Amino acid sequence: MSETRPYNPYVSIDCVVFGFDGKNLKVLLIKRHIDENTGEYNDVKLPGSIIYMDEDLDEAATRVLAELTGLKNIPLSQFYSFGNPLRTSNPRDILWLERTMKTKIERIVTIGYVALIKINRKITLNSKNTSAEWYDVDEVQNMNLAMDHNLIVQKGLDHIKHWLTVEPHMMFKLLPHKFTLSQLRLLYDEINRKKSDVRNFQKKINQWHNLVVLDEFEKGVPHRAGRLYKYQKK
Amino acid sequence: MSETRPYNPYVSIDCVVFGFDGKNLKVLLIKRHIDENTGEYNDVKLPGSIIYMDEDLDEAATRVLAELTGLKNIPLSQFYSFGNPLRTSNPRDILWLERTMKTKIERIVTIGYVALIKINRKITLNSKNTSAEWYDVDEVQNMNLAMDHNLIVQKGLDHIKHWLTVEPHMMFKLLPHKFTLSQLRLLYDEINRKKSDVRNFQKKINQWHNLVVLDEFEKGVPHRAGRLYKYQKK
DNA sequence: GCAAAAGTGTTGAAGCTACACCCATGC
DNA sequence: GCATGGGTGTAGCTTCAACACTTTTGC
Numbered sequence: 001m002s003e004t005r006p007y008n009p010y011v012s013i014d015c016v017v018f019g020f021d022g023k024n025l026k027v028l029l030i031k032r033h034i035d036e037n038t039g040e041y042n043d044v045k046l047p048g049s050i051i052y053m054d055e056d057l058d059e060a061a062t063r064v065l066a067e068l069t070g071l072k073n074i075p076l077s078q079f080y081s082f083g084n085p086l087r088t089s090n091p092r093d094i095l096w097l098e099r100t101m102k103t104k105i106e107r108i109v110t111i112g113y114v115a116l117i118k119i120n121r122k123i124t125l126n127s128k129n130t131s132a133e134w135y136d137v138d139e140v141q142n143m144n145l146a147m148d149h150n151l152i153v154q155k156g157l158d159h160i161k162h163w164l165t166v167e168p169h170m171m172f173k174l175l176p177h178k179f180t181l182s183q184l185r186l187l188y189d190e191i192n193r194k195k196s197d198v199r200n201f202q203k204k205i206n207q208w209h210n211l212v213v214l215d216e217f218e219k220g221v222p223h224r225a226g227r228l229y230k231y232q233k234k
Numbered sequence: 235m236s237e238t239r240p241y242n243p244y245v246s247i248d249c250v251v252f253g254f255d256g257k258n259l260k261v262l263l264i265k266r267h268i269d270e271n272t273g274e275y276n277d278v279k280l281p282g283s284i285i286y287m288d289e290d291l292d293e294a295a296t297r298v299l300a301e302l303t304g305l306k307n308i309p310l311s312q313f314y315s316f317g318n319p320l321r322t323s324n325p326r327d328i329l330w331l332e333r334t335m336k337t338k339i340e341r342i343v344t345i346g347y348v349a350l351i352k353i354n355r356k357i358t359l360n361s362k363n364t365s366a367e368w369y370d371v372d373e374v375q376n377m378n379l380a381m382d383h384n385l386i387v388q389k390g391l392d393h394i395k396h397w398l399t400v401e402p403h404m405m406f407k408l409l410p411h412k413f414t415l416s417q418l419r420l421l422y423d424e425i426n427r428k429k430s431d432v433r434n435f436q437k438k439i440n441q442w443h444n445l446v447v448l449d450e451f452e453k454g455v456p457h458r459a460g461r462l463y464k465y466q467k468k
Numbered sequence: 469g470c471a472a473a474a475g476t477g478t479t480g481a482a483g484c485t486a487c488a489c490c491c492a493t494g495c
Numbered sequence: 496g497c498a499t500g501g502g503t504g505t506a507g508c509t510t511c512a513a514c515a516c517t518t519t520t521g522c
Contacts, residue, residue, distance in 0.1 A: 431512070431513075431514085433513095433514085434511070434512065434513085437511095438511090454521090455520075455521080456520070456521045456522070457519075457520055457521075458518065458519035458520050458521095459519075459520065
């Protein structure tokens with residue numbers, strides 16, 4: 001983070017960070033303020049930034065996420081790269097980029113990374129002018145994100161949906177340490193965009209051998225309390 | 235392709251083009267000659283090049299492949315991006331890149347694309363100093379390709395292996411117009427790196443409904459001739 | 469006639485889907 | 496006591512793996 005480390009103004013990282021609030025899948029977005037002398041403009045974008053000249057992509061993703069949100073030790077997975085030359089051609093985007101990066105921007109190819117975190121992780125911001133918030137993934141589809149970030153979120157979603165079949169354990173990263181089977185199923189259904197049969201779902205996950213049954217139950221619910229489970233890495 | 239169209243020397247495309255000769259999976263590589271005054275050096279690399287400043291990635295992939303091999307109308311799929319800052323740090327690579335691109339090279343992030351073609355397609359080269367050849371994928375693992383191209387080939391392989399389950403029809407792009415079920419099975423097994431049971435395999439592919447049985451048989455084989463099939467898009 | 473690959477069915481195991489009722493809790 | 500979601504088993508169907516012998520052809 002030294003001030004003299006040169007940027008590569010042609011390549012950036014964008015992080016699609018997903019969370020789950022027990023009901024909806026959420027994505028972490030950062031509010032962006034543009035003062036177009038002074039047309040004023042507020043919108044919302046993915047946490048992302050250009051990379052340093054001598055920086056590996058995975059490394060850059062980790063750094064960018066930490067710098068913009070304070071989130072550390074988050075495994076990030078590259079999923080797709082976006083290089084439409086018009087993706088940063090909106091004057092608003094150019095203005096914002098050049099002010100923020102303090103460098104001339106021509107055209108940026110961005111590498112998309114995806115991460116799954118527990119939604120109650122503390123987010124800290126590096127600037128008073130910004131704020132990060134969780135947005136419903138469904139809402140985001142109808143919002144107008146900065147640059148091509150709608151597309152990036154969509155591709156990120158496709159990517160984690162694909163994980164459901166290939167590595168379903170990734171879901172546990174989105175759940176609290178202790179969770180009920182309903183929470184697990186709702187999350188699964190939310191990502192998969194279809195309702196599972198309750199009994200069949202429980203049969204399926206009982207074969208995963210990574211769930212530990214706890215002697216605890218959820219509290220304060222206006223119905224029979226669900227049993228709590230935790231995930232145990234094998 | 236005008237001479238004045240400026241390059242973006244920070245982003246490149248590399249194409250992993252696969253073919254199948256009836257027995258082995260092959261990858262298309264380009265011989266590269268370096269004269270290091272005159273240490274002489276010959277090695278082999280993927281068809282790839284830096285992109286133009288105003289060019290979309292998919293567009294660049296199509297152009298680069300056409301320019302370097304004459305292959306047109308080839309669907310290319312992006313599969314992964316490679317950005318280790320040391321990937322082009324070998325002096326040999328720098329020398330070659332700067333001579334070929336006629337521009338100063340600092341560090342290149344490359345976007346990997348994969349394509350599947352029939353192995354008898356005509357390859358034409360744009361220069362007398364280069365030549366393109368098909369290499370056994372297995373051999374390539376033990377060769378020392380330029381830059382990080384061994385890694386890129388490996389990731390490309392993983393990608394098409396994954397296609398077997400998700401979109402198995404892609405295999406037909408690698409086969410001749412008319413083919414036997416053995417050829418199809420050998421290709422499947424080659425990509426999947428395991429032997430299928432003959433009968434089970436035929437049952438599986440009979441459910442695809444994209445195979446048309448022909449009234450023709452292969453010729454000149456020293457055993458019972460296999461029936462020919464063709465692929466019919468639905 | 470022999471070497472080499474083509475072609476062809478059945479069985480058992482595992483996994484997937486569909487489906488309905490009683491239970492515990494908060495209000 | 497009622498509304499809400501928790502928790503539980505079975506039966507039919509589909510899918511997948513394992514397995515061996517006869518046919519055709521070139522030489």
